[in-house]
Amino acid sequence: MSNFWSTVASRTEPYVPGEQIDQEDIIKxxxxxxxxxxxxxxxxxxxxELDRKLNLYPSPTADQLKAEIxxxxxxxxxNIFVGNGSDEVLAFxxxxxxxxxKAIRFPAISYSFYPVYAKLFNISYEEVPLNRDFTIPVEAFFQSEGGVIFPNPNAPTSIYMDLDGVTEILENNPDQVVIIDEAYIDFASESATSLIHKYDNLLIVQTLSKSRSLAxxxxxxxxxxxxxxxxxxxxxxxxxxxxxxxLAIAGAEAAVKDTxxxxxxxxxxxxxxxWVIAEMKKRGFHVLPSQTNFVFACHYNKTAEELYTKLKQDSVLVRHFKKPAIDNYLRITIGTDENMEIFFEKLDRIMNAEKSRS
Ligand SMILES: Cc1ncc(COP(=O)(O)O)c(C=O)c1O
Known part of the structure; x- marks a missing residue:
């Protein structure tokens, strides 16, 4: 910390994104x-768009993109606001x-950017523990003091809350904004967009990073x-x-149009x-019911840390959170079939080497 830092710079605890390794043969x-x-x-x-006028500023309102969305x-x-990634939209x-x-509420196991924003903007928060099966306890979000935010499906658990649960949370927070972070909703059953006309306290945030391949x-x-x-x-x-x-406006418009x-x-x-869920179960993993483009899984006799480390040594990167309650879980993004076949080959090699040693 430096004497020159403002209190804001001093109190913030920046988010640490997943590793971005620039290596050709890595399975990411x-x-x-x-x-x-x-x-x-x-x-x-x-x-x-590149052939056009990069010397000129873009549209400050991005109306055409909003119209497509x-x-x-x-x-x-x-009804639409656009921004530089949903992280920025969430921060705003x-x-x-x-x-x-006024304390806001979010799940104790959830997107780790929420406490970062809360500290940055000096907003107090309550982290609501999940149920034993990692689902979100709906009633624990009723009558919040300052508002509610949660991802649906939740990350990193991958579990989806149905619209009855979402509706109950909205109805029991009539004077507070409820933000639903639907980063992974396109891989799940149903978005809450149909509730926007009924609930003026509902804000839904989505991204083109996952389902539209535009991270x-x-x-x-x-x-x-x-x-x-x-x-x-x-x-x-x-x-x-x-x-x-x-470039972002032009690309995003085209992406939204190409249904x-x-x-x-x-x-x-x-x-x-x-297919990945079935294969993991065959290998003794407990896999949470995923409605996202990733799975969250733990093994009955292998630690997540060991698997994470050995996979990384073998050029496969998965995510391991050293956090209470989930430190024995791995979050594994769904790649192509070919990626996942290599993942299983390497995983099997690690598991079999362990077996022959013991
Ligand atoms: C739950 C959740 N919300 C928001 C984001 C941010 O997405 P982006 O800023 O790429 O739109 C992510 C990214 O991993 C996420 O997992």
């Missing part, structure tokens, strides 16, 4: 990226809807009542007018996920 299953490239139409749109979700443009949401001095482009968005969207716009316009660059490619990619990931 640690940050929930999509193993498939984005739609060819995205590349085309970005190339065309609104059309896809059966909403109107004033903390500023727009949560108040210092590198950094585009996320929020959907909600127009009053909530206006608050987010006020924050953005007090921070940076152009959070999305020209056919999107649906086919999701189907492939879900198909592989179901």
């Amino acid at each position: 299953l640690n940050t929930n990226e999509n193993p498939y490239p984005p739609s060819p139409k995205v590349i085309d749109a970005i190339s065309k 609104a059309a896809y979700h059966n909403l109107s443009q004033d 949401s903390f500023m727009a809807f949560f108040e210092p001095g 590198g482009l950094r585009v996320g968005f929020a959907m909600g009542n127009s009053d909530l969207i206006e608050a987010l716009t006020r924050i953005k316009d007090s921070f940076n007018s152009y959070t999305l660059d020209r 056919e490619y999107f649906t086919a990619t999701i189907e492939k990931v879900i198909h592989t996920r179901e």
Whole structure:
């Protein structure tokens, strides 16, 4: 810490993202990226935009992109806010809807950026323990003092809460904003977007990073009542007018329009996920019921730390969180079928080497 640091710089505890290793032969299953490239139409749109006017600022409102997102979700443009990855949209949401001095609630096992934002913006929080089966205890989120935020499906558990649970949380927090972080919703049963017209306290945040294969482009968005969207716009316009660059806007528009490619990619990931779950169970893993593009699993007699380390030595990266209650679990992103076959080959080698030694 330096004498020159502000109290904000001093009190924050920055988020640590999953490792990004630049090595050709690595099987990267640690940050929930999509193993498939984005739609060819995205590349085309970005190339065309590159030929245009990068010397000029992009649209500060990105209206065309908002219109595409609104059309896809059966909403109107004033229900949509866009930003530089959903992380930025989440950060703006903390500023727009949560108040210092009024404790917000989120699950104790959840996206680890939430406590980081809370500390950054000086917002107190209660971490609600999960049920023994890692589901979110719905009633524990009723009557929060300052608001609620949780991912649905939850990360890193991969478990989905049905819309009855979501509705109960909304109805029991009528004066607070409930933020649902739907980063992985396209791999799950049903989004809560249909509830936006009924609940003016509902904000849904989604991303193009996972299901649309665009983690590198950094585009996320929020959907909600127009009053909530206006608050987010006020924050953005007090921070940076152009959070999305020209290439991101062009690529994102093309991605949202290409429903056919999107649906086919999701189907492939879900198909592989179901196969991976079955294969892991055969090998003695306990796998939580996943509705995401990753699985969360532990082995009955191998520690997660050992498996993580040995897989890494063999060029397979998965995610291990050294956190109470989940430190014996591994979070494994679903790759292509080929990626996952190599993963199982290497896993089996590690498990069999252990067996022959004991
Ligand atoms: C639950 C959750 N929310 C939000 C994000 C952020 O996504 P992005 O900033 O890439 O849109 C992630 C990324 O892993 C996530 O797991």
